[in-house]
Amino acid sequence: MSLLKSLFGPKQAKVVEVAPFGVSFEMESNQTLLEAALKAGIPYPHNCTVGTCGSCKSKLKHGRVNALSDFGYTLSQQEIAAGYILACQAIPKDPLTRVTVEPLVSDAPAPEKYTGKIAATESLTHDILKVTIELDRPIRFVAGQYANLRTPGMERERNYSFADSPEREGRKTINFFIRKIPGGAFTEALFDGKVSDASLEIEGPFGHFYLRPNASPMVCIAGGSGLAPLLSLLEHAKHTRVKRPCMMLFGARTQADLYMVDQIQAIADGWADRFVFLPVLSHEPADSSWTGARGLVTQFITDALPGINWKTAEGYMCGPPGMIDAGISSMTEQGMSLESIHYDKFTDASHSSKMP
Ligand SMILES: Cc1cc2nc3c(=O)[nH]c(=O)nc-3n(C[C@H](O)[C@H](O)[C@H](O)COP(=O)(O)OP(=O)(O)OC[C@H]3O[C@@H](n4cnc5c(N)ncnc54)[C@H](O)[C@@H]3O)c2cc1C
Ligand code: FES
Incomplete structure (x- = not known):
């Protein structure tokens, strides 16, 4: 019945x-x-x-x-x-x-549409380009957030994280660090110089990757172009005199893939508390001049801030999906709660089953 x-x-x-x-x-x-x-x-x-x-x-x-x-x-x-x-x-x-x-960060401005043009590009590594865009008017965002970018004829937008720390009145000139993805429609065109004259549509800001107000130690991990939002976040935190121990791990394949190392060191030097910076190379030839850390960046999570209370520490990560997943595993194994791990996974279309 x-x-x-x-x-x-x-x-x-x-x-x-x-x-x-x-x-x-x-x-x-x-x-x-x-x-x-x-x-x-x-x-x-x-x-x-x-x-x-x-x-x-x-x-x-x-x-x-x-x-x-x-x-x-x-x-x-x-x-x-x-x-x-x-x-x-x-x-x-x-x-x-x-x-x-989690509701949107309270001081994040509502997303708006902007237009812009590429004002300059600079090779940071063989496959990462710093792209400077001049907008029609200043954009406000919270350090760590990202924008959507679209060129005419592009059927869907791509997401790129702001590499600069925000300014109170907004930024009219913004920078993205963009990595070339083999077979990627937008990044291949960008690296081939085919979008240099295009009128870009930028929408933002978006995202939940921002520094939570807390005094506990922070463990940061960047991989590849994932350095952009972490530079933004750390630069802003240094500027606003955030006082908490910080470890910054930067994962790259070889010495040729490291970039902005001096900028990270400058943040470390001006940080109001203990700051450990550790670049880690996964594919550096064994006989090279490199005397630093070797292996997967996530293997070094436990090393650099001895004695921290993992139950109260926070994780901040940006970069490729595999690195983020490994980082979440390592951090939770140490006792960090999932709620304390904040990240932007730089996903692309390769795993999406349904694209607009
Ligand atoms: C929140 C967020 C922030 C990001 N920030 C950055 C950043 O700061 N810097 C950065 O470099 N990247 C960032 N990304 C990634 C970025 O948005 C793009 O995904 C990336 O640049 C690839 O764009 P593309 O057009 O070159 O590649 P796409 O054309 O999207 O292709 C990506 C890959 O998927 C394959 N592919 C495409 N369509 C399909 C399909 N239908 N089926 C199967 N495979 C397919 C392609 O062959 C290629 O290998 C971010 C992503 C997110 C989600
Ligand atoms: S809105 Fe992007 S994953 Fe759901």
Whole structure:
């Protein structure tokens, strides 16, 4: 009887409750959690809507969801095991779903659209370009955030992190560090000089990667062009006299892939507390002149700040997905909580099942 009732009786509405906003709303069939939340007028954090940026990361407290695409490229195994989901890829299955999501940083300006032109480029390494863009008007952002960039004819935007520390009145000239991705539509064109005259559309700021107010030690890891948001964050923290122990690990393949080392050292020299800077090379020839650390950058997490309390320490990471996943494993193994690990994974289209 109950089976017949469930097959032919009135359909039970699916309700979603979102904790920090203290709201609940009803789902329409086949809507994602994000779509329904936005339709209900909730300022749910999001950006890409295709499961690659991680902005809509939420913790499932009650109920089950179907995933439109594998959460595993954007979220770590530890996060998935702890119940994290991507709201833009989640379709609630049960009558009641409860989620919590970290609201947007309170002093982050609302995203706006800007136009810009490339004013200069500079090779930082053989595959990382510093791209200077002159905007039509100043943009304000929080250190660590990123912008969306699009050229005419580009069917979807790309995300790039601000490499500079923010200025109160905004920045009209901004810099990105952009790594060439083999087979990548935008970066190949950029490195071939094909977008130098294009009129760029920039939208931002976006993102949850910013320094939380805290006095506990911070463990930072950058890989490749992932140095950009960490430079922004650390430069700003130095400037505002943030006083907390900091370890900065910079992972690169060889000496030729290291860049901005003097700038990181200058931040270390002006830091208000203990600062350990450790570049780590994974593919440096054994017989080279390099006397520094060798191996995977995430193997050195435990080394440089002896005696820290991992339960209260915070992690800040940016760079390739594999490095972030390994970093989350190492940090949580030491006792750091997932809630204290903040990162931007530089995902690309290679794992996205559905592109706009
Ligand atoms: C929050 C965030 C911040 C970021 N910040 C930076 C930054 O500061 N600096 C930086 O260098 N990068 C950053 N990125 C990455 C950046 O946004 C781009 O993804 C990257 O530059 C690649 O762009 P592309 O157009 O060259 O490559 P794409 O054209 O997107 O291709 C990337 C790869 O996917 C493959 N591919 C493309 N389409 C498909 C498909 N349908 N199926 C399978 N494979 C496919 C391509 O062959 C290529 O190997 C960031 C990403 C995120 C999410
Ligand atoms: S909005 Fe969900 S991952 Fe980007």
